[in-house]
Amino acid sequence: MTVTLEKSVEDFITTPHKLFIDGQWVDAASGKTFATPNPATGQTLAHVAEADAEDIDRAVRAARRAFEQGPWSRMTASERGRIIWRIGDLILEHAEELAQLESLDNGKPVAVARAADVPLAADLFHYMAGWATKIEGNTISLSVPYMPGAAFHAYTLREPVGVVGQIIPWNFPLLMAAWKLGPALATGNVVILKPAEQTPLSALRLAELIAEAGMPDGVVNVLPGYGETAGAALAAHDGVDKVAFTGSTEVGKLIVHAAAGNLKKVTLELGGKSPNIVFDDADPDIAIQGAANAIFFNHGQCCVAGSRLFVQRDRFDEVVEGVANIARGIRLGPGMEPDTQMGPLVSDEQLRRVTGYLDSGRAEGVQTLAGGNRHGERGYFVQPTVLTDVRPEMKVVREEIFGPVVVASPFSDLDEIAAEANATDYGLGAGIWTRDISKAHALAGKIRAGTVWINCYNVFDAALPFGGYKQSGWGREMGHQALDAYTEVKSVCTQLQT
Ligand code: NAI
Ligand code: MG
Numbered sequence: 001m002t003v004t005l006e007k008s009v010e011d012f013i014t015t016p017h018k019l020f021i022d023g024q025w026v027d028a029a030s031g032k033t034f035a036t037p038n039p040a041t042g043q044t045l046a047h048v049a050e051a052d053a054e055d056i057d058r059a060v061r062a063a064r065r066a067f068e069q070g071p072w073s074r075m076t077a078s079e080r081g082r083i084i085w086r087i088g089d090l091i092l093e094h095a096e097e098l099a100q101l102e103s104l105d106n107g108k109p110v111a112v113a114r115a116a117d118v119p120l121a122a123d124l125f126h127y128m129a130g131w132a133t134k135i136e137g138n139t140i141s142l143s144v145p146y147m148p149g150a151a152f153h154a155y156t157l158r159e160p161v162g163v164v165g166q167i168i169p170w171n172f173p174l175l176m177a178a179w180k181l182g183p184a185l186a187t188g189n190v191v192i193l194k195p196a197e198q199t200p201l202s203a204l205r206l207a208e209l210i211a212e213a214g215m216p217d218g219v220v221n222v223l224p225g226y227g228e229t230a231g232a233a234l235a236a237h238d239g240v241d242k243v244a245f246t247g248s249t250e251v252g253k254l255i256v257h258a259a260a261g262n263l264k265k266v267t268l269e270l271g272g273k274s275p276n277i278v279f280d281d282a283d284p285d286i287a288i289q290g291a292a293n294a295i296f297f298n299h300g301q302c303c304v305a306g307s308r309l310f311v312q313r314d315r316f317d318e319v320v321e322g323v324a325n326i327a328r329g330i331r332l333g334p335g336m337e338p339d340t341q342m343g344p345l346v347s348d349e350q351l352r353r354v355t356g357y358l359d360s361g362r363a364e365g366v367q368t369l370a371g372g373n374r375h376g377e378r379g380y381f382v383q384p385t386v387l388t389d390v391r392p393e394m395k396v397v398r399e400e401i402f403g404p405v406v407v408a409s410p411f412s413d414l415d416e417i418a419a420e421a422n423a424t425d426y427g428l429g430a431g432i433w434t435r436d437i438s439k440a441h442a443l444a445g446k447i448r449a450g451t452v453w454i455n456c457y458n459v460f461d462a463a464l465p466f467g468g469y470k471q472s473g474w475g476r477e478m479g480h481q482a483l484d485a486y487t488e489v490k491s492v493c494t495q496l497q498t
Contacts, residue, residue, distance in 0.1 A: 023217025066218030354403030433476030
């Protein structure tokens with residue numbers, strides 16, 4: 001049995017899709033298109049115009065015009081906020097349609113898209129809409145030592161950075177678009193958004209909803225295409241004032257190099273290898289379920305997946321066996337089947353990457369407590385996997401796998417685990433499971449990561465800043481911290497004649 005496809009979804013996937021530039025749907029300059037497959041079957045789902053450098057250039061020019069001459073920059077903050085709010089409303093009005101599109105294109109269970117991706121995306125726009133009217137500067141008292149007796153009136157303004165390029169990944173296609181667009185628009189910027197080539201559909205539908213919400217032409221442009229072509233052109237374009245990227249650390253470094261040409265501002269949300277730490281005084285049922293959710297949510301395709309599980313020695317066997325037991329019971333299937341608990345990975349490339357790690361683990365002598373292989377022969381499914389007998393130098397321990405694969409090891413005490421948790425180039429998230437609040441907060445203070453969850457995991461909220469220490473990124477998304485990265489501070493200083 002499958003979920004009944006909404007008529008609007010059927011129509012949407014059977015229509016060839018274009019690029020959204022300056023409020024118009026246009027073909028790529030090259031005339032090229034690419035196919036986006038259904039990861040549950042490997043078959044083509046839809047055809048989409050393929051943007052390249054020339055299209056990016058057109059979009060950048062359109063965005064610049066919208067920024068400098070269009071109605072967007074003349075609107076009141078309240079008017080801008082109401083458009084952003086309306087985007088959130090339209091997402092909720094089309095929740096089922098968007099959830100189905102996301103499930104078909106990405107592979108995730110439609111129930112997950114309904115419960116998490118879509119409402120979180122709507123909430124992000126609603127949250128950011130409120131900020132549009134609350135972007136404030138300061139008044140500042142000056143003491144200028146070489147101008148005794150002078151009087152000043154000095155203040156700061158927070159102004160939009162300008163034309164922003166946003167490059168997003170495929171793991172939460174709609175939600176990542178929301179995380180990026182929300183703060184950029186609330187602060188009055190204009191955007192060229194490049195969705196991931198694996199999952200362009202929900203961003204294209206979102207572009208239609210953004211237009212319907214009353215967004216002026218050219219403020220939001222959506223250009224699907226490949227990373228090495230469209231993405232690279234956007235990151236390098238001299239007409240772009242800021243680039244915001246979510247994806248691999250490897251490409252994050254390429255973005256930094258590409259941005260050097262005009263020294264555009266850069267924010268990055270990159271990979272992770274997040275420690276999830278279970279103390280022996282944790283509630284075992286809650287910790288076991290929490291550790292399983294931390295790694296298996298979204299098939300492990302989460303930058304913040306709890307992929308390194310550490311359990312205090314006395315409880316190691318019990319907790320790890322509990323997680324393995326959950327892993328063995330997870331029902332894999334197409335995202336559009338209502339009883340599916342885990343769908344396929346997003347692409348053939350990701351399937352090969354993850355099974356490559358499983359091979360490497362076996363070659364290095366890990367023990368496989370659950371899973372360990374591809375599931376079935378059709379689509380890109382991988383079994384939920386628990387690996388033990390791991391050593392710190394192993395690839396499966398050091399590198400981000402981005403699949404449903406957790407490595408588990410025992411630890412003895414707080415100091416040891418703090419050091420081990422931090423023994424990684426990444427610093428995105430961490431989990432701590434204990435009933436001892438002093439221990440929990442002491443360890444939270446020692447962990448070098450942007451988010452620490454205590455007795456929970458994967459809790460996201462539009463108000464809670466998210467981002468990475470170390471090689472997990474630059475800057476923060478969500479919360480009011482996200483607004484900083486989308487504004488320039490201007491100091492205005494007036495000498496008063498007294
Ligand atoms: P990726 O970093 O190549 O892709 C992410 C986005 O960057 C996509 O929109 C892609 O088109 C674009 N891109 C790729 N190369 C680019 C370039 N040279 N210039 C500008 N944009 C470019 O990630 P990929 O290849 O899909 O996955 C590889 C690994 O990256 C995963 O296994 C995972 O470890 C990590 N990853 C992390 C994500 C996160 O949320 N932090 C999301 C996706 C992947
Ligand atoms: Mg790549």
